[in-house]
Amino acid sequence: MSTSSEDERLRLGLRDKIRNIPDFPSPGILFRDITPILADPQAFAAAVELHQRQIQDMAGELDVIVGMESRGFLFGPILAHRLGLAFVPARKPGKLPAATIEERYELEYGTNALQLHADAFEKGARVLIVDDLLATGGTAAATGRLVERLGGEVAGYLFLIELEALAGRRALGDARVEALLRF
Numbered sequence: 001m002s003t004s005s006e007d008e009r010l011r012l013g014l015r016d017k018i019r020n021i022p023d024f025p026s027p028g029i030l031f032r033d034i035t036p037i038l039a040d041p042q043a044f045a046a047a048v049e050l051h052q053r054q055i056q057d058m059a060g061e062l063d064v065i066v067g068m069e070s071r072g073f074l075f076g077p078i079l080a081h082r083l084g085l086a087f088v089p090a091r092k093p094g095k096l097p098a099a100t101i102e103e104r105y106e107l108e109y110g111t112n113a114l115q116l117h118a119d120a121f122e123k124g125a126r127v128l129i130v131d132d133l134l135a136t137g138g139t140a141a142a143t144g145r146l147v148e149r150l151g152g153e154v155a156g157y158l159f160l161i162e163l164e165a166l167a168g169r170r171a172l173g174d175a176r177v178e179a180l181l182r183f
Contacts, residue, residue, distance in 0.1 A: 007050060007053065010046045010049075010050055011050065011180060011181065013043065013046065014037060014043060014046060014047055014050075014160075014180065014181060015181050017034075017036040017037045017040060017043050018032050018033065018034065018036070018037070018161070018181065018183075019032075019033040019035070019036050020032065020033070021033050032133065032161055032163070032183060034071070034132055034133075034160060034161070037160075038074065047075070047160060047180065048075065048078050048079065048082070050180050051075060051079055051130075051158060051160075051178075051180065052079060052082055052083070054158065054178045054180070055079075055083075055128065055156070055158060055178065058128075058155060058156065058176070059083045061126055061155065062083065062085055062126050062127070062128050062155055063085065063086065063121065063122075063125040063126050063127065064080075064085060064086045064087070064088055064120075064121045064125050064126070064127045064128070064152070065077075065079055065080040065083075065085050065086070065087050065088070065127070065128050065129075065130055066087075066088045066089075066090050066116070066120075066127050066128070066129045066130070066143060066147060067087060067088070067089055067090065067129075067130050067131070068090045068114070068129065068130070068131040068139060068140065068143050069089065069090060069091050069092055069095075069114065071131060071132035071133070072089075072090070072129075072130045072131040072132065073089060074132065075130050075132070075158075075160065076089075076130040079128075079130065079158075086121065088116065088117070088120045088121060090114045090115070090116055090129075090143045090146060091114065091115055091116075092112070092113070092114065092115070093113050093114075093115055095115070096115055096116075096117055098117050098118070098119070099117065099118040099119070100115040100116060100117055100118055101115065101116055101118050101146060101149055101150065102114070102115045102146075103115075103142040103143070103145045103146045103149070104142070105138045105139060105141065105142035106138055107138070112139075113142075114139065114142055114143055114146060115146075116146045116147075116150060118150070120150060121150065121152055122151075123150070123151030123152070124151060124152070124153070125151075125152040125153070126152070126153050126155040127147045127152045127153065127154055127155060128155050128156050128157070128158055129143050129144060129147065129154060129156070129157045129158070130157075130158045130159075131157075131158075131159055131160075132159065132160045132161060133159060133160065133161045133162075133163070134157070134159040134161070134162040134163065134166075134168040134169070134177070134179060135163045135166045135168055136166050136167075136168050136171065137166075137167075137168030137169065137170065137171025137172050138168075138171060140157055140159075140168065140171070140172060141171040141172055141173075144157075144172065144173075144175065154175050155175070155176065156175055156176035156177065156178065157172055157175055157176070157177045157178070158178050158179075159177075159178070159179040159180070160179070160180050160181060161179060161180070161181045161182075161183060162177075162179035162181070162182045162183070163183055164182050164183065
């Protein structure tokens, strides 16, 4: 079993791995690059282990992990496998081969959409939504609406990074929100 001091040490190590890229993808944006974590097997393993610890208390009540395109595909399937859960990808339009449902959401300049297969999980499924980053919460909230439209219950959201100044938690209502790192 881990200790809180060990968890904090691992978190600090992960935080040190985040690469800050100024003015990407546009001027005035400070991009938090997680690829150094992905490139370091020990750091990636620590991130997965810490994520699992964050949700261990609810793991027995979950049925499905939905990973948001595309970096939710990095952590979601591994967590689903470790917890014995189904994994479902939330994809951009035109990427899923069977019948889908779609949810549109606002971006700074325009709109985007995500889709789930219409038969992604059974009604009443308890779903954890996973992605790498919580910013404004628009994409995560749209994913939550998709889950609810399919008859699922959003049990919570799990992120590697939360950009606290953008207040994305507000877009996610009363659902549980966990993030390993906060900037």
